[in-house]
Amino acid sequence: MPDRLAVRKTYKLYIAGAFPRSESGRSYPVTDPKGRFLANASHASRKDARDAVVAARKAFPGWSGRTPYNRGQILYRIAEMLEGRRDQFTDELRHTGASKNTAAAEVDAAVDRWVWYAGWADKLDAVAGAANPVSGPFFNFSTPEPTGVVAAIAPDSPLLGLVSVLAPVIVSGNTTVVVASEPAPLPAITLAEVLATSDLPGGVVNLLTGHRTELAPWLAAHMDVNAIDLTGALPEHVQDLEDKAAGNLKRVLRPAGDWSEEPGTARLTAFLETKTVWHPVGI
């Protein structure tokens, strides 16, 4: 007989800065690799996905309108909060089967990667923008801008993979709907708790747990989603998802990547537009 009965956590969704249950009332059991019950996770529905897109769209003008310095500050704040929950994330990763050292190393890598991306906020314009020497009496410059609402199917690397997908999308001012790893969704909701307490405006990140095969097609076909990251999509679904994404000519980032590797800038630039502004020069 234990001295004390544990208080179990109820895992929910993260939409518009709040933690609602799925409107469908469904949940699914999450187990460790040995099949032992860990917790119930919300099983998001199509309606939840649509609500999340609405929240992301609503948050877009405010988030993209912040100064890059401010976005960088908020992302760095998230890294601070991640670091503060280091032990909790390590525990959660151990439940997915990682050894203590591996789990701790992955948490460290995730925090460091978040810090790396946070620093990009106020440097993207310098690296991805240009002053163009056109042959005429014009001043002409190109600046990168966020593409809008980005849907992301996160890979099954429960923390490092999730962070690697999420940070480059939002650091430039995009807002997002992320479908967490289906077999290992719990660190994602803990990450959402970090986001909710990090000055990140509600709706910038919306996190869904549930079945990728149920949620991804609706996000790929959604006419108010501007881009989709298929990193965690199953290979057999990629063709269908790309086909659906063609409906409104979404930008598509195809599955690729080993999460232990150093990230380049490809994930940042995949969700940027380039705007070129011309003005005559004269007196």
Next chain:
Amino acid sequence: MTVFDYAPAPESRSVVDIRGSYGLFVDGEFTGGHGEPFKTINPADESVLAEVACADEADVDRAVRAARTAYDKVWGPMPGAERAKYLYRIARIVQERSRELAVLESIDNGKPIRESRDVDVPLVAAWFFYYAGWADKLRHAGFGPDPRPVGVAGQVIPWNFPLLMLAWKIAPALACGNTVVLKPAETTPLTALLFADICRQAELPPGVVNIVTGAGDTGAALVAHPGIDKVAFTGSTDVGRQIARTLAGTRKRLTLELGGKAANIVYQDAALDQAVEGIVNGIFFNQGHVCCAGSRLLVQESVAGEVLERLKARMATLRVGDPLDKNTDVGAINSAAQLARIRELSDAGEAEGAERWSPPCELPSQGFWFAPTVFTGVAQSHRIAREEIFGPVLSVLTFRTPEEAVTKANNTPYGLSAGIWTEKGSQILWTAQRLRAGVVWANTFNKFDPASPFGGYKESGFGREGGRHGLEAYLNA
């Protein structure tokens, strides 16, 4: 002719030798095609210019194989500095043969010689010069220390700027070390075939540039061919969608430059005569056959009456007619099909309650012609405010506040371009930041330059052409 009329000032056709029939350009040779040959006509008088071979799937396959061999054996391994010299050669020959190219472009397309001579062909030369210089500097372009070419590019281009779109596609592809199979539009294939001759004159290795002529089936065969690594398309949003679907799951790279419905915003403090010139240039340049045309005029209510008055006065001076006349401002509509579409949408504008106006203007009896047209009293829900017309048809809407202007401007699935007219710098930047469009012209319109990235947001496509950004589509970083 009255005393004050312009005398005709026709450019001579004698600089161009149009052959009776043309073949495909595959592996450095002109060859026949196995599809049904088609005729290209002069849209200004409907006369047949030439019969052109049509590539079927087997011909496309032959072209892709030639491009692959050239990529593997010659062009891919070649040092960038050598590739650069070929591109510089092409640029020089384009300059040397500029008169010939301009006249042929105007004959086949219907655009005024003033534009093909002063805009299209000089830009074509500039594009090759610009990208020639990148060929040996790719490591410095910001796409990693060892960017590699993608391989064989399949490129499909439209009829509105036949030669310029060819240059936009071929110059960066070749600079990066790719080889290409390009399909020009079926109504305007002649300058692409003249370009093939320029490639031979430059002694470009066989197979580096291949040109397959034909219509939609030829383009579809090219896009679907398993031997190509990258597709670049400029054209309608509907076809762009089909191509994206064709490529779903294939890992082929894709860039799309699609339609637009640009807002040209005139604030009350704009220099109105300059704004009117910009409005005219925005929608009547190239008969409005421009994906980034300023087809929605958003004018601040307080100056709407005055702007319209000046605009109508200016439109009355536009000279519509013979594309080869050096005084012509507005040439012929490219094809009967396009003319039918412009008529259909204009009729829909009237049927939906907008008020239509054109200057008094006598149109030639032969050929495809449409008078410059302006619609007032247009609502955002009207088809003429929502759909791309691709003709000399301007829809006028009004606004009261800058916020309203931005909201209306962004109220479209397209996002290619926009215009802003105001004397206040901070207002330009405020507006430009809020417009969801890839190119914003402030106090100017329809300017292009190879050093300057061009491309759309939203359903106007993805990827950029021009500048350093334009290299990305053709490199594996």
